[in-house]
Amino acid sequence: MSRLRRGGRAPDPMAGFRDGKEQEPAVPQGLIKAARKSGQLNLSGRGLTDVPVSVWRINLDTPEEAHQNVAFGGADRWWEQTDLSKLILASNKLQSLSEDIRLLPALVVLDIHDNQVTSLPRAIGELSGLQKLNLSHNKIKELPAELANLQSLKSLLIQHNQLEEIPDALGRLGSLDQLDVSNNQLKTISSCIGGLSCLVRLNLSHNRLKTLPAEIGQLKNVKQLDCTSNLLESVPSSLGGMDSLEQLYLRQNKLTDLPELSCKLLKELHVGNNQINTLGPQHLKHLCSISVLELRDNKLKSLPEEITLLQGLERLDLTNNDLGGLPNALGNLPNLKSLQLDGNPLRGLRRDLLSKGTQELLKYLRSRIQAPEVKTGQDAAPVVTAMTLPSDALVSMHSVTTLKTLEYCDKQAPVIPEAVFNAVGTNPITAVNFSKNLLTEVPARIVEWKDALCDVNLGFNRIPEVSLSLCMLLKLTHLDMRNNILMSLPAEMEALTRLQSVILSFNRFKTFPDVLYRIPSLESILISSNQISSIDPLQLQKMSKLSTLDLQNNDLLQIPPALGNCESLRALHLEGNPFRNPRAAILAKGTAAVLEYLRSRIPT
Structure with missing residues (x-):
């Protein structure tokens, strides 16, 4: 006869011997x-x-x-x-x-x-x-x-505890290179923090800090400092002593002025969601290496003409300010690729012009810069005669000699004329802009400037593949090849060990280019509007410097939870893909929320 009753369980032989507590x-x-x-x-x-x-x-x-195992030849x-x-x-x-x-x-x-x-x-x-x-x-x-x-x-x-203070003794941790005390209840940071001489990453975000100690300037090795979501009204001038600082996050505080920083290696400054109402030359003069300046959701009414001091600026976010106009000099920033202006009462610019994108807007601003008056007498400019070299008329020699920049863009040319290359002569070139032409290959003579060239723009052409000559530009830090017909990248690009940012949007990639995983120096990858169906989160985790990844408008059917472990990511864009999770409501909360959601789905 069966020991199981109909619809019941077998009797427990230990019944009556348990103390009632769940084991x-x-x-x-x-x-x-x-x-x-x-x-x-x-x-x-x-x-x-x-x-x-x-x-x-x-x-x-x-x-x-x-x-149990006394045999010396046993496996255990x-x-x-x-x-x-x-x-x-x-x-x-x-x-x-x-x-x-x-x-x-x-x-x-x-x-x-x-x-x-x-x-x-x-x-x-x-x-x-x-x-x-x-x-x-x-x-x-x-x-x-x-x-x-x-x-x-x-x-x-x-992070995510209930700390109200950090003990002074922590300042004796001489080997510490990463400290994260975000999302606590800290009201002050002890001066002891100046003793953490090996610190590289410091996260103080989402606390109740009203000030930072002057001793923070003693952290000579810190590359990333995050003070987002505090109550800071100012930052100490000693912050300029952080010689290695590359990324500074001061978003969502109570700053009324942009800090005057002298951190010469600073690449990213995020000061959105504050109360900054003025921006002057004194705030910009030391930002010689800045590539990302985020000023959204402040109260700026104008930009100074000295904005041209930021020659390396690539992304400028001015969303939701009080700007009534823009300085024409803004059009002369040679590396500016993204200018965000939504939510400003701009009166001097047509709405249709704003909708055409950054490059069209910059071109318009350049067109409004008045040419200098013709001088007479001893100060008169040289007269152009029949003996003037034809190549001089094709390029701006002022840009070549002074800015070390060669521009031959928006010409709809199928090839770059030899005269353009010849005009450069022996001048060292650091930036080349051949965008908006009809090129079907990377110009071979570009390799002539390999000793200095660090910025190449070949966007808006018809290039189907990256040539090996481009892979010989070992000092290249920025590469823009958006709006071409690329389907893959050569393995030889692995030699570009200084490459920091690459723009590959609007091409024909069906898979994420493997070679990008093998370039650890990359900080920004923009590869939106392609046909990419998957990514390898484990490979991305190894890219410790990657802070921006734009995968919008691709064919990603799922987002692997392990992507949440990419701790260096500060901007992750996934909108416009056919995946179901994360849902739009989570995407709208921003990168930090998306990464936390993904981490929560990692199986344990």
């Missing part, structure tokens, strides 16, 4: 056994409310297999176990960690993110070899001073 999920012995061999133990997503004692004592207790060589170096306890229900953590002195990585931990044991300071500590997404209100003993620590992630 906590156990750690399988197979995992413990494997961890002894590999030195790594992943217990994420197991519903743990406490860490089993067997985990803390994994280096000390004699394993069970020692009593339990006596050769490795001390635990990596412990992942993420996404559980832990409220605390035991002082027994000191029994794992060989730990290099400890990850307890996404738990309910409110405090840390003092014994954590005894993990002298710890290099990465992830405490994010918990309920920690204060940090123990013993953290200062972790002299090998390189990465400390404490």
Whole structure:
């Protein structure tokens, strides 16, 4: 007769012997056994409310297999176990960690993110070899001073907790290169932060900071500083002493003036959503390397003519300000590729002109610049005669000699005349603009300027492939080949180890070009409006400098959750693809929200 009743369960032989409490999920012995061999133990997503004692004592207790396997030729060589170096306890229900953590002195990585931990044991300071500590997404209100003993620590992630202050002792972490204390309740930052001499990335965003300490200027190695969403009304002038600073985020604060910065390597300055009402020459004169300037949602009424000081500027966002007009000099910025002006009461510009895009607008502004008056007498300009070289009439020699820029664009020419190349002579050229022609190949003679050329614009032509001559421009940092008929890129482009930005929008790519994954210097990839159906998030994660990725209007049917682990991304554009998730409401919240959503979908 069956032991099962109809519609019921088999009787429990242990009924009456339990104490009524639900047993906590156990750690399988197979995992413990494997961890002894590999030195790594992943217990994420197991519903743990406490860490089993067997985990803390994994280096000390004699394993069970020692009593079973006494044959020295056996496969399980339990006596050769490795001390635990990596412990992942993420996404559980832990409220605390035991002082027994000191029994794992060989730990290099400890990850307890996404738990309910409110405090840390003092014994954590005894993990002298710890290099990465992830405490994010918990309920920690204060940090123990013993953290200062972790002299090998390189990465400390404490975002999304309840910290109100950072202990002064943290300033003694001399090896730390990444510190993230975003999304806490910090009102001040101690001057001790000046002691973090190796710091490269510092995230202070989404706190309640009203000021920054002057000692922040002592962080000579910081490349990325994020102070988004605080209460800052100004920043200390000492910020100019951050000699390595490349990216500065001051969005969503209470700034009324653009900071006067002398950071000569600064490439991106984001100060949107503030109350900035003036922009003068003093704010621009030191921004010699700036390529991205974001000033959206402020109260600017005008731009100075000195905007032309920003010769390397590529993206200028002035959305939602009070601009009534634009200086004509703006048209002379040689590298400006994106100018955003929506939400301004511009009176001197026709609406249809604004809708034609950045290049048409810049061309219009250049056309409004009046030519200098003809002088007479001794100051008169040389008279053009029949002996004037024909090549001089084809290009602006002023641009060639002064700006080191060669322009032969918007000519609808099928080839670049030899006279254009000849006109350059021995002058070094750093920028070339051959856009808006009818070119069917990259001009071979472009390689003549390989010793200095760093910016090439071949957009709006009919080029079907990138030639090897272009791959010989080893100093190239910016490449614009939008609106061509490219379907692939040559593997030889891997040699362009200085390439920072590439624009490949409006071509015919069906797959994401593999060679781009192998150019770690890339910071910006714009490849919208193609036919790309998939991307490799694991390869993108290796591109540690990639901050902007535009994949709009492609054929992506799904967005891999692992893309959320691309921590360097600051601008991710996915609109116009046929995927279902993330939904439009999440995309509208911005890059940070999209990446967090993707991370939440990574299987554990």
